[in-house]
Amino acid sequence: MNLPLLKLVTEQFEVESSADLATVPERAARLLAEIADDGILGWENQPLDVFGTDIIIPLLRLNNGAISRWRAAVVE
Numbered sequence: 155m156n157l158p159l160l161k162l163v164t165e166q167f168e169v170e171s172s173a174d175l176a177t178v179p180e181r182a183a184r185l186l187a188e189i190a191d192d193g194i195l196g197w198e199n200q201p202l203d204v205f206g207t208d209i210i211i212p213l214l215r216l217n218n219g220a221i222s223r224w225r226a227a228v229v230e
């Protein structure tokens with residue numbers, strides 16, 4: 155767990171009447187999955203010419219708008 159993720163998890167506790175610290179790992183995993191669902195569009199294979207030989211490399215396609223919104227939520 156990193157500090158930005160921990161911040162988002164603790165913000166969830168602020169709106170609840172009781173905070174159970176035992177749920178932090180589960181909450182963090184759910185948030186991380188939500189961030190990934192929003193921010194990752196999929197993989198794309200792209201050729202790269204290396205001295206006349208094509209090498210196929212996988213590139214992660216990202217939803218930059220969603221990632222920007224998550225980053226903004228952390229710095230608020």
